[in-house]
Amino acid sequence: MSEIAESALTERTTSEQATPSHRPYTAKANAPWTELAQDRARCPVAHSAELDAIQVTTYEAVKEVQRNHGAFSSTYSAMWPLPEPVPEEQQVFSLADPPRHTRQRRLVTKALSASRIARMRPFTERKVNDLIDAVAAKGETFDMNADFAIPMSEGHIAELLGVPEENREYFLRMSHRFMNSTTSVNHEGLADPELAQWLQDLQQVVRDRRAAGPVSDDLTTALAFAEDDGDMFDENEIALVMLGLFAAGNTSTSTAVVNIVRVLDQFPEQKAKFLADIDGLVLNVVEEGLRYDGPILGLWRRTMKEAPITDKVSACPGDRIYFSHAAASHDPEVFDRPDEFIIGRDWKKSPSSMAFGYGIHHCIGMNLGRLQTEVALSTLYKRLPDLQVRPGFEPQQIPGPVIRAWTSLEMVYDGPALPRTDI
Amino acid sequence: MSSTEIKVAGGRLSVDHSLCSGTGHCRDIAPQVFRVEGRSAWLNEDVDLPEADAERLLLHAVDSCPWFALAFERSETT
Numbered sequence: 129m130s131e132i133a134e135s136a137l138t139e140r141t142t143s144e145q146a147t148p149s150h151r152p153y154t155a156k157a158n159a160p161w162t163e164l165a166q167d168r169a170r171c172p173v174a175h176s177a178e179l180d181a182i183q184v185t186t187y188e189a190v191k192e193v194q195r196n197h198g199a200f201s202s203t204y205s206a207m208w209p210l211p212e213p214v215p216e217e218q219q220v221f222s223l224a225d226p227p228r229h230t231r232q233r234r235l236v237t238k239a240l241s242a243s244r245i246a247r248m249r250p251f252t253e254r255k256v257n258d259l260i261d262a263v264a265a266k267g268e269t270f271d272m273n274a275d276f277a278i279p280m281s282e283g284h285i286a287e288l289l290g291v292p293e294e295n296r297e298y299f300l301r302m303s304h305r306f307m308n309s310t311t312s313v314n315h316e317g318l319a320d321p322e323l324a325q326w327l328q329d330l331q332q333v334v335r336d337r338r339a340a341g342p343v344s345d346d347l348t349t350a351l352a353f354a355e356d357d358g359d360m361f362d363e364n365e366i367a368l369v370m371l372g373l374f375a376a377g378n379t380s381t382s383t384a385v386v387n388i389v390r391v392l393d394q395f396p397e398q399k400a401k402f403l404a405d406i407d408g409l410v411l412n413v414v415e416e417g418l419r420y421d422g423p424i425l426g427l428w429r430r431t432m433k434e435a436p437i438t439d440k441v442s443a444c445p446g447d448r449i450y451f452s453h454a455a456a457s458h459d460p461e462v463f464d465r466p467d468e469f470i471i472g473r474d475w476k477k478s479p480s481s482m483a484f485g486y487g488i489h490h491c492i493g494m495n496l497g498r499l500q501t502e503v504a505l506s507t508l509y510k511r512l513p514d515l516q517v518r519p520g521f522e523p524q525q526i527p528g529p530v531i532r533a534w535t536s537l538e539m540v541y542d543g544p545a546l547p548r549t550d551i
Numbered sequence: 552m553s554s555t556e557i558k559v560a561g562g563r564l565s566v567d568h569s570l571c572s573g574t575g576h577c578r579d580i581a582p583q584v585f586r587v588e589g590r591s592a593w594l595n596e597d598v599d600l601p602e603a604d605a606e607r608l609l610l611h612a613v614d615s616c617p618w619f620a621l622a623f624e625r626s627e628t629t
Contacts, residue, residue, distance in 0.1 A: 233617075233619075234619060237570060237618050237619055238569075238570065241569060241570045241571075241572060241618060242571065242572045242573070242590060242591075243568065243569045243570075244569075476588075479575070479579075480574065480575055484574070486576075487576070487615070487617065488615075488617055489617075490574055490576075490617035490618075492617075494572060494574075495572055
């Protein structure tokens with residue numbers, strides 16, 4: 129913290145009212161909106177003892193931390209509060225700053241752009257309908273997470289990257305290991321032996337694709353043969369790009385779907401509106417659902433040089449920053465009645481929510497995630513009559529400051545399932 | 552009026568709709584130039600920007616696009 133800011137911060141953190149109440153490692157709330165609202169109102173940029181970091185909770189300040197990537201580095205990783213930067217050869221995507229990050233991101237923007245992902249819609253509709261057929265065959269209860277959302281997102285990322293059948297279960301398990309590594313204070317990151325082995329195995333995949341030649345049209349092959357100013361990327365860098373796509377793609381979309389399904393049950397009047405006009409309202413439900421309860425609670429940065437976070441508070445070199453996407457998306461300065469789920473919000477007149485982040489690290493899977501979430505929500509509620517969370521079921525949050533996800537969500541409906549929507 | 556390519560600030564500004572995902576970073580930076588409609592950014596025609604700031608503002612918008620969908624090329628000057 130800078131001099132002026134330091135005295136301001138010390139004053140805040142020593143006064144009783146100004147200790148952040150958000151404690152995602154030790155006392156994670158199922159509904160954190162009240163405590164995040166308290167922190168935003170009383171200490172929007174303040175040191176959190178539990179996080180050992182400056183916690184940032186207003187929309188504008190969360191945006192500023194992501195905008196100023198020159199001062200707030202991702203090289204200490206966005207997922208874990210690492211004490212040192214990751215080795216340079218591992219600085220990829222969410223663990224990288226420009227210029228490395230820029231050339232890596234250019235590799236994949238075309239393949240994941242809105243126009244390209246729109247071509248996947250028939251695959252998405254078939255996959256979602258197949259999964260609904262499968263849950264319907266099991267009876268009138270199922271787990272939204274394990275039986276529907278996870279196989280949906282896993283199927284998409286496997287299709288996009290062309291993962292052979294024999295690797296799919298292993299890659300899914302490693303993706304979950306990666307996400308679960310955020311649940312407790314983690315100083316290991318990619319040095320975890322199982323993740324390190326996965327990275328080795330992904331490097332072998334790249335070598336195999338290169339040996340086979342550019343014969344497939346999946347993203348793995350495109351990455352293996354991509355050039356940057358006439359140079360191929362090294363296999364380690366490609367493997368880390370793939371690891372990032374798997375880790376995010378296998379888990380965050382499923383989380384978004386599960387979160388929104390639960391939110392709909394918490395706001396029955398809004399759910400009734402949606403059910404009366406599913407096609408007309410599904411995009412609004414996705415947008416508002418991602419704002420109200422997106423998959424990312426918050427991420428990490430490390431301060432490299434003194435820089436303002438707000439006009440009152442600056443960070444100093446070495447300061448660890450934890451910025452909360454969930455808190456930003458519930459900021460009353462930006463969103464009217466932020467702690468209510470309102471599907472009629474006019475998004476044309478509103479800034480975007482922070483669900484996909486802001487700036488150079490803006491979620492690269494956004495289009496893929498949106499497509500799946502839209503098709504999943506419209507098809508589930510069209511085909512499964514009276515679909516709802518089992519009354520009395522109490523979902524559990526996974527711990528930690530990064531992910532907002534339920535471990536499972538038991539569903540019931542009044543069968544039988546209605547006909548497929550894709551034929 | 553809006554389009555995907557305009558002449559402005561002594562150059563040519565364009566948005567590539569095969570890459571644009573409508574995140575609105577450009578609109579936040581230069582709302583007088585960019586609009587977001589139907590999940591894509593569009594360029595306002597007849598933009599009147601003060602020459603001194605215009606190029607810096609547009610290059611800032613170009614650099615801020617997370618999908619690399621914007622380009623600004625200065626016209627050849629004699």
